[in-house]
Amino acid sequence: MFEIDAALHPYEVCDLGGAVLFDLISDTRDTEFRTDRRKVRLAYQLCVTNPAGPDVDPATWGDGLPGMAGDFDAVLGGEGTPLVAAFVTEDLAAATRKSRESAKQFLANTLDLHHRLPRTHARFEDLELELWKAFRLAEETHDLSLEAARWIDNHLHEGGSYSMAAMARAVKHGIAKFHPDKLEDDNGLPGKDDWDVEVDHDAGAEGTSTLHATGGSLDLAKFEGLVCDEATTLGRLGDTDTLGQRKAKALGVIADRQASLDLLGILDQDPPVHPETGEPVIPRKSYLKARLFVHLSLTDLATMCAASATVPGDLVEGPDSDTEQGEIGVVDTNMFGPATTTLIAGYLKQLGADARLTPVIDTTRQWAIDAHDPPQSMRDQVTERDPHCVHPYCGRSSKTCDLDHIVPYDDTGPPGQTNPENLAPLCRRHHLLKTHGGWRYQRNRDGTYTWTNQHGRTWLVTHTGTVELTQEL
Known part of the structure; x- marks a missing residue:
């Protein structure tokens, strides 16, 4: 060397x-x-x-x-x-x-x-x-x-x-x-301005996420006591997991029980309505509102259907049985990253009626509308196709991005200007950069993007990263 x-x-x-x-x-x-x-x-x-x-x-x-x-x-x-x-x-x-x-x-x-x-x-x-x-x-x-x-x-x-x-x-x-x-505010300790509750689905192994809460001391002390009591009850009912594991499981038990209590208060109304807003309420037993997108093939789907018939209700997986039989497939999800079909099937079984399946999003579908703003189904198609802002080196999730018309929308132009091929996710800053900062870009036939700045330097953005083309010429 x-x-x-x-x-x-x-x-x-x-x-x-x-x-x-x-x-x-x-x-x-x-x-x-x-x-x-x-x-x-x-x-x-x-x-x-x-x-x-x-x-x-x-x-x-x-x-x-x-x-x-x-x-x-x-x-x-x-x-x-x-x-x-x-x-x-x-x-x-x-x-x-x-x-x-x-x-x-x-x-x-x-x-x-x-x-x-x-x-x-x-x-x-x-x-x-x-x-x-x-x-x-x-x-x-x-x-x-x-x-x-x-x-x-x-x-x-x-x-x-x-x-x-x-x-x-x-x-x-x-x-x-x-x-x-x-001096009081600059001691490095969190204060009321830092109060928040966050869940990170990327911080643990498959099927494990982290919850971080910063709030009022009394409120968190009361919540900790509630979690500990629920964990103790689970142990008395025969749950053999450790105390820490039972405390983590207690969070879901508390959430589902509270949802049921909320529902019982409105069941005597026909149809059920929210007591404050008066809006119709869809009966449910779970507070889970997240939308989970799963990218899978027909083979993955068949594997997941087979797994859902065998996964225990408590999601305890044997270390060898499924793996040795070759029944586990790996799919990509928007919430949990790569996950096995066994895990997803277990979630569906655990949620039961609370799991609502939506039609498959075809990221290659070609269609167009005449209005400027795309419908939600078109937005879902574009954000699933491009998981992050398509500007060079930007990793902002497309779920929080604007959908930019690559060829600017013209109110007096031809119909069909709003279509997936002419839309791309850009975070707000890079949207402004494209509109007012002298940068321009195009979507290539293979789904990549070529960007050029005001100095003539060019970059190729793919799903796996960014390549500066100027240096390779």
């Missing part, structure tokens, strides 16, 4: 040892420092040559632009930094193969380092400070005033240490001196 040293001399890695090896390791560190410095210099030059102005909107942390769809959010840099033109972040993201959020953070840190932390920037320029430390300080001082940032910058420079502990002390001291009101 050959490498090149700082003097451009080739060497064989497996032949190295002793002092020479350590010299080359040091050279690698110096090369990394210089590479990071070049990245920051180029990023700052990008900001300098693309300023915002009276006729140019500034780049912001939000997805929208002033006066347009979406919310106008704070500009990239902290107090005292110049404004940068909108869509510069998208150009940097595509050029560096990073997400838009990463590009925004890189430019924001670069601006703060140059204009708010000049002494830290000087150390970085002199190859005395790692990039990650300089950027860490920029992020921790970003929301402070310019005066506070400069004071922290001077304090660290005079102290001579940029260790994590030294930076933490300096930042805390600066907050106490210039922003004492932030």
